[in-house]
Amino acid sequence: MIGGADIVIEYPGVMRASGGLDIAVRRIAARWPDFVIQDATAGNRFDSYSQIPFASLSEVFVYRDSLALESWKELGADPSNANSMVHLIADDCGLTIVVDDRTNPTMLSIIREIRDLLTGSQSWVRAA
Amino acid sequence: MTLLEPQDRWFAILREVNLDSLFSEPQHQAFLSQRLGDFGQAYARHVRGVTAGVLPSTASLADILIEHERNPHRVGTLLEAAAFQCSPDILAMIWMTLLGARIESLAYEYKRGEASLLRATLLLPDGQTERTFESSDLWDVALFRLATLSKADDQPVIDDFYPIWIPPRHPADHDLYVATAQGDFSAKDVAPSGSTLPHWQIHEVYGKQSPRFVGRIDLQEGGPVFDSVDVVAPERNRALLERTWHALVRKYGEQILTHKPTPHAGR
Numbered sequence: 001m002i003g004g005a006d007i008v009i010e011y012p013g014v015m016r017a018s019g020g021l022d023i024a025v026r027r028i029a030a031r032w033p034d035f036v037i038q039d040a041t042a043g044n045r046f047d048s049y050s051q052i053p054f055a056s057l058s059e060v061f062v063y064r065d066s067l068a069l070e071s072w073k074e075l076g077a078d079p080s081n082a083n084s085m086v087h088l089i090a091d092d093c094g095l096t097i098v099v100d101d102r103t104n105p106t107m108l109s110i111i112r113e114i115r116d117l118l119t120g121s122q123s124w125v126r127a128a
Numbered sequence: 129m130t131l132l133e134p135q136d137r138w139f140a141i142l143r144e145v146n147l148d149s150l151f152s153e154p155q156h157q158a159f160l161s162q163r164l165g166d167f168g169q170a171y172a173r174h175v176r177g178v179t180a181g182v183l184p185s186t187a188s189l190a191d192i193l194i195e196h197e198r199n200p201h202r203v204g205t206l207l208e209a210a211a212f213q214c215s216p217d218i219l220a221m222i223w224m225t226l227l228g229a230r231i232e233s234l235a236y237e238y239k240r241g242e243a244s245l246l247r248a249t250l251l252l253p254d255g256q257t258e259r260t261f262e263s264s265d266l267w268d269v270a271l272f273r274l275a276t277l278s279k280a281d282d283q284p285v286i287d288d289f290y291p292i293w294i295p296p297r298h299p300a301d302h303d304l305y306v307a308t309a310q311g312d313f314s315a316k317d318v319a320p321s322g323s324t325l326p327h328w329q330i331h332e333v334y335g336k337q338s339p340r341f342v343g344r345i346d347l348q349e350g351g352p353v354f355d356s357v358d359v360v361a362p363e364r365n366r367a368l369l370e371r372t373w374h375a376l377v378r379k380y381g382e383q384i385l386t387h388k389p390t391p392h393a394g395r
Contacts, residue, residue: 019201019290023276026287030280049228050183050253053198109281116278117287 005102007111010094011118017090018054024088024095024114025052025062031110034065040087045069059089083107132161132189141196145204146296147211163210163219164189170216171223174259182254183227187220202226204291205274212270221248221261222271222289228253231286236269244269296333304384305333306375313372314339319388326388330372343369347386 011020029035029049037046040059046052063069068084075081083106087098095118099107132138142148151157171187184191196203202223209222225231229250237245244266250259274289295312302314312333319327325347331339343356343365352373356365376385 015290016201018199022199022201023288023290027278030285030287048253055198055200113278113280113285117276 005099007097007099007102007115008094009097009115009118015118016092017058020090020095020118021057021060021088022052022054023117024090024097025049025054025060027113027117028062028086028110031106032062032064036063036066036069037061038063038069040089058091059087062086062088086110132157132164137193141200141203142207144200145208145291146294147207149296150211160207160210163213163216164192166216167206167210167219167223171220174217174220174224174261178252178257179254182252182257183224183229187223199226201291205289208291208294209271209274209289212273213267214270215263215265215268217261218246218248218263218265218268218271221250221259222274224250224252224259225289229259232258234286236272246271302331304376304380306372306379308371308375310368310371313342313368313375315345315372315376315385317388324388326385328385330369332368342372345369345373352386 009020025035025037026049037052038044038061039046039057040061041057061072062085063072064084068081071078071081072085082100083104085100086107089096089098095114097111097114099111101107102111139148142151151160168187168189168191172185175183175185178185192203192206205226206219206223209219214222229252232249232251233247234249235247237243244264246261246263246265246268248261250261251257252259271289273292275286276288276290278285278287295307302316304315306313306315314331314333315328316331317326318329319325327347328345330342330345332342333339341357343354343358346353346355354366354369354373356362356369358365373385
C-alpha cells in the first residue's frame, strides 16, 4: 500500500474467519457496487458476491472496480491508486483491514462500518 | 424422522454453533428436519420467477451442505434461526439475504395480546427484483437477534445476519456444568469406583476451542482442596477452581459434590 494503515478488529463470540471476511466484503461492496475481489493467495478473481467461497479465503484484495484492479496490476502501490483498494486479512480471532489512508472519508466510513458490524451489534454477546 | 442424513455431518455442523445438545433429542431432531424441509419449499416458492443465476433456485438439504463447505457461517445462521423457531418463510428471507439479497425495509408491529407482525422487503442481487415477506408468528422476531447492525454516514444499515454466540450445554463426558462470570466450567468425578469421596477434574469450556484443564478438587475432612495444574500462574487457576466450586455448590447443592456415588443421570 502507499504508506498504509493496519486496523485490527478482534471479534467476539462465534465469529470466524469466513464470517469476518464475508461481513467486511459485503460492506465494502455496498460502497463500491462495481467491486472486484481477488484472492490474495491464489490470485483468483471474483466479480460477484455470490461467487465467493469465504471458507477457503483468508486474505483478499477488494478493488473499487475493474479499472482499479488493472491499475494496481500495472502500477502497484502508486499514489494514483490510493484508496482504490482495501486489503483484508482474516483469522478466527479477528480481521485486519489495510488501507492507504485511514483519514480518507471513504476509508474512514468503511472502517467504522465494518467495526460496527463485527463488534458493535454483537458486543453484548459473551466472547468465547 | 430423526436427525438429517448424513447424521455425522449434520451433528458436526450443529456443534460448530453449539446447537448439538439442543438437537440431541429425537423430537427436536424431527422438528429440525421438518422445519428445514418446509424452509426449502418456502424458498423455492419465493425464488420462483427470478432470473436464473440471480439466486439458487433451490435450498434443499444437499444445497445447505454444499453452502456449508463454501460459507459455514451462513449455515450456522440458518440453523440458529431454525432453532429460534423462525417460520419457513422468514428462514427463506434470511437465506436469501445471506446469499446476497439486500434488506430494503424491515418493519415490526406489536400489540400486546393481539398482534405481532413482521414485514420485510428484499432487493435481490440483480438490483431490480423485490420480494416481500410477512409473518405474524412471534418467534420470527428472533430474526433481530441475528441481524448485523451498522451506520453508514450516520444512517442505519442492516446488512446481513450472523450467528450469535450460544454457550455450549453439558459438554459430553462431564458430570456437572456451570456458567460463571469467569467462564463456563465442567466437572467430572474421576475417583476410583471404590473411593468413598469424589475427586473432581475441572475444565474451562470454550466455544471455539477444546476445553482447558484447570485443575482438581479433592474432598478431604477439612473441606475441598484446590489443586491447580498450571505451574506458571497457579494462583489464578486456584482462584478459578475455588469460584467454580462455589458456583457448583450453589447450582447442585453440597451433597452432590461431596458424596459418592455421583448420580450421572438427570444433570
